[in-house]
Amino acid sequence: MTPATDPLPLPPTVRLIATDLDGTLLRDDKSVSGRTVAALAAAEDAGIEVFFVTGRPARWMDVVSDHVHGHGLAICANGAAVVDLHSGGRLLEVRPLERDTALDVVRRLRDAAPGTSFAVETATGIHYEPNYPPFHLDPGATVAVAEKLLHEDGPGSAAPVLKLLAQHGELTPDGFLTLARTVAGELAAITRSSPTALLEVSGPGVSKASTLALCCAERGISSDEVVAFGDMPNDVEMLTWAGTSFAMGNAHPDVVAAASGRTVANNDDGVAVVIERILAAHAAGPRS
Structure with missing residues (x-):
């Protein structure tokens, strides 16, 4: 009702x-x-x-x-x-997520939840790892491992990162959120809006x-x-x-x-x- x-x-x-x-x-x-x-x-x-x-x-x-x-x-x-x-x-x-911080979050989530795949939303578009569910609305996205997606040749040389996306195919949505906040919550703001186990990671306080x-x-x-x-x-x-x-x-x-x-x-x-x-x-x- x-x-x-x-x-x-x-x-x-x-x-x-x-x-x-x-x-x-x-x-x-x-x-x-x-x-x-x-x-x-x-x-x-x-x-x-x-x-x-x-x-x-x-x-x-x-x-x-x-x-x-x-x-x-x-x-x-x-x-x-x-x-x-x-x-x-x-x-x-x-209000960006610093790339070094995003890399730290990637490492911690990989350790805590093997099988996690990542996407990087920047001010100019989305890019994602090979195992991440593809974005059909964004056919021009770069597909590469998170370390490459988050690499920049020098400070400010790449588009600002708006958020990091983390997806897991087996964990429950709320369980994944709780785990991520436990292992990386002091580094960044972590939340979710999807009915699936898909997390959204923003800069601290954002x-x-x-x-x-x-x-x-x-x-x-x-x-x-x-x-x-x-x-x-x-x-x-x-x-x-x-x-x-x-x-x-x-x-x-x-x-x-x-x-x-x-x-x-x-x-x-x-x-x-x-x-x-x-x-x-x-x-x-x-x-x-």
Whole structure:
């Protein structure tokens, strides 16, 4: 049974909506419903900023490119990049994972979980090891061992690394995450958003939450004025940071525990349901 929208009280002032994409704003077929498109546009008409905050790289933002109105900024790669969607995904800011650190993580995961394969997401594209599941959306990727993919001839001579991906064919997703955080969690930020045993490794302190906090500070927006939505472990920090947050009806248990409220599933337009509540409260005027 799909959970109903949590009747969580909304903050008196909402200035920014931060929403994950896959499993949250997007339906399972990767479409954005008409109801959700209308809700996003209405929020901006009411003076509320909208930020897409996702693990996706900038080049995979075409799923929402037709629905970009004022909300032209997106936080991609779990906080490693701030992107201008109005200019075709131009990178405005990068918070990289140092290549030496990425190599240390590779070595530790290989020792702790033999059979792990790796991919490297850079500011210019994805590259992966021969045993890594191929990226059909990126046919031009380099295929080589991680040591070669992470090599650079000199400091700054190669594109910044946005995140390291680690995949295992036998471990459970949460088990792999726990193991990785145990053996390498002090080196980098490690999370996951896939239903498979696929981990995403970012620079220390880099997350959706930390980059969203920086963007909000630039705009004079406090966390209490932010409403956030998510469904997977890579959303936990953002949902904890935001003054009001909603786990989707289809969310991972850790996300449900972190969020201050719950809405219906992504296929039932859970983000739009809450935005409509926000706009109704906004139209009603200040609350006493």
